[in-house]
Amino acid sequence: MAVPASGTARPSSTILQAAYGGILRYPLLVALAAVIVLFSLASPVFLTAANLQSILVNNVTLLVIVTIAMTFAVAVGGIDLSVGTAIDFASFAFVSLVLAGQPVGVAALAGLASGALVGAFNAVLISLIGISPFLATLGTLFIGRSLQQILTNGGNPVYLPPAGVPEAFRFLGRGTLAGIPVPLVIAGALILVATLVFARTRFGRVAIAIGIQPDVVRYSGVASRAHVAVTFILVGLIAAVAGLILTATVTVYIPSSGNAFLLNAIGATFIGTTLSPLGRPNIPGTVLGVLLLGIVANGLLLTGLNFYWQQVGTGTLIFAVLALSFARRRHAKA
Amino acid sequence: MSVELDLTPLSPLGQEATPAGPALGGQIAALALRAGSLIAFAVIVAVFAITAPYFLSVGNIGNVVGQSAIPGVLAVGLTIVLIAGGSNVVTGGIDLSLAANMGLSAAVYATLAQAGYGDGTAVAAALLTGGIIGAVNAFAVVVAGIVPLLATLAVMNVVAGIELVLTQNTVIPATTPLLSALSSSGPLGIPVLGLVLVVFTLIVGAIVQFTPTGLRLYAVGEFPEAGRAAGLPVRRLTAGAFVASGLCGGFAGILSVSNLSGSTTGSGEMLLPVVVTALLGAVFSRRLVPTIGGTLLSTLFVGILVNGFQLLNISSTLVNGVQGILILLVVSATTLLRKKEA
Numbered sequence: 158m159a160v161p162a163s164g165t166a167r168p169s170s171t172i173l174q175a176a177y178g179g180i181l182r183y184p185l186l187v188a189l190a191a192v193i194v195l196f197s198l199a200s201p202v203f204l205t206a207a208n209l210q211s212i213l214v215n216n217v218t219l220l221v222i223v224t225i226a227m228t229f230a231v232a233v234g235g236i237d238l239s240v241g242t243a244i245d246f247a248s249f250a251f252v253s254l255v256l257a258g259q260p261v262g263v264a265a266l267a268g269l270a271s272g273a274l275v276g277a278f279n280a281v282l283i284s285l286i287g288i289s290p291f292l293a294t295l296g297t298l299f300i301g302r303s304l305q306q307i308l309t310n311g312g313n314p315v316y317l318p319p320a321g322v323p324e325a326f327r328f329l330g331r332g333t334l335a336g337i338p339v340p341l342v343i344a345g346a347l348i349l350v351a352t353l354v355f356a357r358t359r360f361g362r363v364a365i366a367i368g369i370q371p372d373v374v375r376y377s378g379v380a381s382r383a384h385v386a387v388t389f390i391l392v393g394l395i396a397a398v399a400g401l402i403l404t405a406t407v408t409v410y411i412p413s414s415g416n417a418f419l420l421n422a423i424g425a426t427f428i429g430t431t432l433s434p435l436g437r438p439n440i441p442g443t444v445l446g447v448l449l450l451g452i453v454a455n456g457l458l459l460t461g462l463n464f465y466w467q468q469v470g471t472g473t474l475i476f477a478v479l480a481l482s483f484a485r486r487r488h489a490k491a
Numbered sequence: 492m493s494v495e496l497d498l499t500p501l502s503p504l505g506q507e508a509t510p511a512g513p514a515l516g517g518q519i520a521a522l523a524l525r526a527g528s529l530i531a532f533a534v535i536v537a538v539f540a541i542t543a544p545y546f547l548s549v550g551n552i553g554n555v556v557g558q559s560a561i562p563g564v565l566a567v568g569l570t571i572v573l574i575a576g577g578s579n580v581v582t583g584g585i586d587l588s589l590a591a592n593m594g595l596s597a598a599v600y601a602t603l604a605q606a607g608y609g610d611g612t613a614v615a616a617a618l619l620t621g622g623i624i625g626a627v628n629a630f631a632v633v634v635a636g637i638v639p640l641l642a643t644l645a646v647m648n649v650v651a652g653i654e655l656v657l658t659q660n661t662v663i664p665a666t667t668p669l670l671s672a673l674s675s676s677g678p679l680g681i682p683v684l685g686l687v688l689v690v691f692t693l694i695v696g697a698i699v700q701f702t703p704t705g706l707r708l709y710a711v712g713e714f715p716e717a718g719r720a721a722g723l724p725v726r727r728l729t730a731g732a733f734v735a736s737g738l739c740g741g742f743a744g745i746l747s748v749s750n751l752s753g754s755t756t757g758s759g760e761m762l763l764p765v766v767v768t769a770l771l772g773a774v775f776s777r778r779l780v781p782t783i784g785g786t787l788l789s790t791l792f793v794g795i796l797v798n799g800f801q802l803l804n805i806s807s808t809l810v811n812g813v814q815g816i817l818i819l820l821v822v823s824a825t826t827l828l829r830k831k832e833a
Contacts, residue, residue, distance in 0.1 A: 238763075286823045295767055296819040303812025420587075420644060427641050465655035472648030479645060480635040 185432040185445045188478045192449065196456030203459055216451030218340045219399050220425065223418040224443050225351045226395035227426045232355070232438040233388045234368040235290030239279060240422060242301030243272040243393040244415030247400030249308065252315045252410040261325040265401055272397020273390050275301065280386035290389075298416075305412040315410040322408055330405030340402045347395065352440040364388055365437060424475065425450055431479070449478070528774045531820075532792055539799035546802055550680050556689065557682030559794035561746050562765055564688065565589050566786045567695055568739025569769040573781040574699065575732030576639060577712040584712060586736045587643040588624060589743075589765060591650040594758025596620045596744025598658045601754035604665040613667070617748075618741040624650055625737015629730035639733075651759055664753035673749035684746060688787075691742070696783035708732060709780070764814075768793055771818055 196203045223240055230237035247268040254264035275297065282293035306312050317326075332339045355361035366374045367381050375381045399418070404410055428449065429442025453474050457467040539546045569586055576584015600617040604610075624646065631642035677683050699705040711718045711728045719725050748754055771793075772786035773779050793814065800810050 282819060282823070286827065288819065288822050292770060292818070292822055295763065295770070296815040296822070298763065299767070299811045299815030299818070301815075303809055303815065306811070307809070420647075424641070424644055427638070431638065431641065463656070465652060465659065468652030468655060469649055470652075472645050472650075472652055476631070476642075476645040476649060479637045479641055480631060483636040 183434070184478075184481070185429065185442060185449070188432070188481075189445060189449055189452070192452055192456065192474070196452065196459065200456070200459040203456060208455070208459070212451050212455045213341055214338055216454050217447055218338075218344045219403055220418060220421055220451065221344050221444060221447045222347055222399040222402070223396055224422045224425045224429075224447050225347055225440065226392045226399075227422040228351070228429070228438050228440060228443045229364065229388050229395070230290065230294075230392045231426050231430065232361075232364045232368050233385050234371060235283065235385070235389070236294065236423070237279065237290065237389065237392050237396075238294040238419065239275060239297035239301060240392065240396040241413070241415030241417070241419050242298055243275040243396035244400035244403065244418065245301065245305055245410075245413060246271040246275050247397035248404040248410045248415070249305065249315065249412075251401050251404050252317060255323065255326055256315065256317060256321070261323050261329075265329075268401050268404075269394060269397045272400060273394045275396075276390040276393020279393070280389040283389060284382040284386035302413050309412050312412045314412070317408045319408075326405055326408075330402065330408070340406065343398065343402065347398065348440060348444055351395075355440055360384075360387075368438065421450055428475070428479070431483070450475070531817075532775075532788065535792075535799070536795060539795065539802070543799060543802035546799060551798065551802070553676075553679065553681035553685055555791065555794045555798045556685030558684075558798070559790045560682075560684040560688040561593070561743050561750060562761065562768060562793070563787065563790040564691060564739050564743040564746060565593060565761065565765045566768040566772065566790050567692060567783055568736035568743070569765060570772060570781045570783060570786040571695070571699065571708070571732050571739070572639070572736045573712075573769060573773075575708045575712045575729050577715070584732065585639050585643060585766075586628060586733065587640070587762060587766075588628060588647040588650055589736060589740045590758050590760070590762035591647045591654065592621055592624045592737060592740030593743040593747060593761065594754070594756075595624070595650050595654040595657070596741040597748045597754040597758070598654050598663060598744075600745055600748045601663040601665040602657060604667050604670070604748075605663055610667050610669040614669070614745060617745050618738060621737045621739070621741020621744065622734060623737070624740060625734040626730075628737065629733035632733060633726045633730045647759075647762075654756075654758070658754060658756065660756055662753055662755050665748055666752060670749040670752070673746065674752070684750060687746065688790075692783060692787045696787070699783050704728075764793070767814070767818060771822075774822065 193204075202208050223244065226240055226243075227237060230240075250271040251264050251268035254267050255261060259267075279290070279294050279297055282288045282296070283290050286293075288296075309315065329339055334342050355365065363374065363379055363381075363384055367379075367384060371381060396415075400415065403415075425446035426438065426443055428446035429444070430436065430438045432446075433439050433442040450471070453471050454467070457470045462470060545551055569589055572584040572586045574584070596617040599620045600613045603613040603616055608616075628639075628643055628646055631637045631646065632639050635642070637645075673683050673687065675683055677686050699708065707718070707723050707728055710721070711723060711725050715725055718728075744754075747758070768789050769781065769786055772789040773781045775785035775788040775792075776782040796814060796817070797810055800813070
C-alpha cells in the first residue's frame with residue numbers, strides 16, 4: 158500500500174497520496190465514479206431519475222441476480238457455466254405450468270425446483286464424482302441445451318397468450334411495491350441476504366474459506382464436499398429466480414436464452430473479485446461490477462454511438478479498467 | 492480462489508487410506524485409465540461402423556477430418572495456451588477470444604478479397620489480425636497482469652464488436668484462387684481442409700512435444716516458480732503462447748472463409764465447443780495433460796460423433812446432449828479410476 162514515505166511531503170502531495178491510496182484500495186468505486194462523470198458530461202439525459210431507473214430495471218436487475226449466483230460458485234473455488242441452463246429450466250417449467258392452468262405460486266415453486274435440480278446435477282458431478290466445476294458445468298450446459306431442444310420440438314418458444322396472463326404473473330414481472338418495480342425489490346432483497354450470508358453466517362465464511370484454502374478446511378474437519386454441493390444447488394436456485402422474473406417480464410420462454418447472461422455474469426463477478434481490496438469474491442464487489450457493466454452499456458447507448466461500436470466501447474472500457482487496476486496493484490506491491 | 496482444471500477431485504477420499512494397495516489391481520486400473528478414453532473412442536467408431544455402413548468409407552472419414560479442420564485449428568491454439576498457462580482455468584491459461592478472433596480474421600480476409608486485393612495480402616492481413624489479437628492478450632496477461640479469463644473475455648468483446656463494425660453484421664462473400672484450392676478435394680477425395688488440419692497439427696505437435704521450447708512451455712505452465720528459478724523466460728514464453736494462439740485464430744479465419752465462401756456472423760458460437768474439445772484433449776493423453784495429439788484426437792472424436800449422428804439420422808438436437816454426456820462420462824470414468832490409482 159502507498160504509505161507516505163517521507164515526512165517532508167507537502168500537504169498537497171499528501172492529499173494526492175491519500176487519493177492514490179484510495180484508488181488502490183477501492184479501484185472499482187473510482188472506476189464507477191469516473192464512468193458516471195464521463196457519461197453525465199457526454200449526455201445531459203444520463204443523470205436523470207428516469208434514466209437511472211431504466212439502468213436499474215433494464216441493465217442491472219436480472220444480471221445482478223445471476224451474478225450473485227455466480228459469486229457463490231466462485232466463492233467455493235468453482236465456476237458455474239450452467240447458470241443459463243438453470244434460468245432456462247426454471248423459465249420453461251414456470252411458463253408451461255402457468256399455460257397448463259396451474260396456480261402461479263405452484264408454477265413458480267416448480268420453476269425454482271427445476272433450477273435447483275440443475276444445481277443438484279452439478280453438485281453430484283462435482284462433489285460426488287469429483288469432476289472439476291469448470292468441466293462439470295460445461296457438460297451440464299451442453300446437456301441442458303439439448304434437453305431444451307427436445308422439450309420444445311427443436312427450439313420453438315413457448316408463449317403465454319396475452320389474454321391468459323394471470324395477475325400474479327404480471328405482478329412479478331411488471332408490478333410495483335411502494336413505487337419500486339417488483340423485480341428490483343427481489344434483486345435488492347437477494348443482495349441483502351447474500352451479503353449477510355457471506356458476512357455473518359458460518360455457511361458463507363466456510364464457503365469463502367473453501368475457495369481460499371480447500372485443504373485446510375478439509376483437514377479442520379469441515380464436510381467441505383457437502384458444503385460445495387449445497388452451494389451449487391443454491392447457485393441453481395438463485396439463477397432460477399432470475400429465470401422466473403425474466404419469463405414474467407417477457408411472458409415467453411425462448412430455449413437457451415439464459416446463456417446470454419453467462420459471460421457478463423462471469424465478467425462482473427471477477428471484476429468485483431479482482432478489484433476488491435482483499436481480492437476475494439464478495440457481494441458488494443459483484444454488485445458494483447454489475448453496475449459498471451450496466452452503466453457503460455446504458456451510457457454508450459445515450460451517446461448515440463453506432464450500435465456496433467457500443468460493443469467495442471464496452472469491451473475497451475472494461476479492458477482499460479482492469480488493466481489500470483492490475484497495473485496499479487502491481488505498482489503498489491513493488 | 493482457484494478453479495482447478497486438472498482432474499483432481501475437490502476432496503480426494505482415501506488418499507491417506509491407500510497404502511501400496513493390491514499391485515495387480517492398481518496396474519489394471521492404471522491401464523484402464525490410460526486406455527479408457529481410447530477404448531471409448533474405438534467403441535464409438537465401431538458402433539457407427541456397424542450401424543452406418545457408409546461411415547467407414549474413405550470419403551466419409553475424409554469428410555469428418557475436413558469438417559474438423561476449423562475447430563481443430565482453434566482447439567490446437569487453445570491447447571498451446573492451456574499448456575503454457577497451467578491447469579488452473581482462472582489464473583492459468585485460457586483464451587476466450589479465439590472464436591471472435593477467427594470471426595474478425597475471416598472478415599478482414601473477405602473484405603480485402605472483395606476489395607480486389609490478392610491472396611497474399613489477404614492472408615498476411617488475416618494472420619496479422621490474429622497475431623495482433625494474440626499480442627493484445629499477451630500484453631494484458633503478461634504486462635498488465637490481468638488474469639487470462641478476464642483479459643481474454645474483455646478482448647473477446649472488443650474483437651466481436653470490431654467484427655460487427657467491419658461487416659455491419661452481414662455476410663461478406665469472397666472467392667479467390669486460394670479459397671477455391673482450400674475448399675476443393677485432394678487425392679482420394681479427401682478434402683484439402685482435412686489435409687491442412689493434419690499437416691498443421693503435425694507441425695505444431697512437433698514443435699510443442701519434441702522441442703526444448705515445447706518442454707519449457709510445459710514447465711512454465713505447471714511450475715512457473717520453478718521455471719523462473721531455473722532461468723526460463725517465463726513471461727516471454729507465456730506471451731508467446733498467447734500470440735501463437737492468436738495466429739491460430741487468424742489461420743482458422745482463413746480456413747472458415749474458404750469453407751463458407753465468405754465471412755459469416757456468429758463465430759462466437761464456436762467458443763464453448765472449442766473449449767470443450769481442448770479440455771477433452773487432456774483425456775486422450777497418457778499423463779492427462781493437454782497435448783497437441785490429444786487435442787487432435789478429441790477434435791476428431793467430436794467430429795465423428797456429429798457425423799455418425801447425421802448418418803444414423805439421429806436428430807441433430809441430440810448432438811449437444813450426447814456431447815455433454817460423453818464429456819461427463821469420460822471425465823468421470825477417468826476421475827474415478829484416477830482416485831483408485833492414487
